[in-house]
Amino acid sequence: MTARERGAAVVEFVLVMVLLVPLVLGIAQVALVLHVRNTLAAAASEGARASSPLGASPADGETRARAMIRAALDDRYAGDVRSSWTSVDGLPGAVVEVRARVPALGLFGPSVPLTVRGHAVREVEP
Numbered sequence: 001m002t003a004r005e006r007g008a009a010v011v012e013f014v015l016v017m018v019l020l021v022p023l024v025l026g027i028a029q030v031a032l033v034l035h036v037r038n039t040l041a042a043a044a045s046e047g048a049r050a051s052s053p054l055g056a057s058p059a060d061g062e063t064r065a066r067a068m069i070r071a072a073l074d075d076r077y078a079g080d081v082r083s084s085w086t087s088v089d090g091l092p093g094a095v096v097e098v099r100a101r102v103p104a105l106g107l108f109g110p111s112v113p114l115t116v117r118g119h120a121v122r123e124v125e126p
Contacts, residue, residue: 033102036073037114040098043068044081044118047096051083052120058083061096065118069098076100085122092122 043065051061061083069078080099087093096118101111 029103029105033104036077036100036102037116039072040069040077040100040114041116041118043072044096044098044116045120046118047081047083047098048094048118048120051094051096052122054123054125058085058094058096061094065096065098086119088119088121092124094120094122 046068047061047063047065049061050056050064051058062081065081065083066078069081077098077100081096082099083094083096085092086095088095097115098117099113099115102114104110104112
């Protein structure tokens with residue numbers, strides 16, 4: 001190693017890290033957003049299934065969806081959960097809709113709105 005090459009490893013390390021750190025953080029952020037979206041979608045689907053049996057009401061679906069969200073995520077994601085009766089391909093059904101704001105840049109940065117829905121066919125008396 002000559003005197004001119006001294007310190008070159010530090011400069012190369014910094015140049016690589018300037019590119020690598022934002023890439024890794026971006027991948028982690030996408031993973032966080034996908035985790036929240038998938039968890040909310042699963043909770044909405046489970047809530048719709050909970051409100052579809054005989055004798056169940058839309059409130060049962062909301063309660064189930066909120067419980068699942070609170071078990072997996074923070075309480076702030078369970079704030080806007082709505083459930084109602086609907087028609088699923090011409091059959092009586094239940095729908096649970098969850099609206100939340102998902103952080104788009106870090107855990108405490110700006111957020112984007114996200115809406116997911118879960119549908120289930122209701123049981124009816126023959």
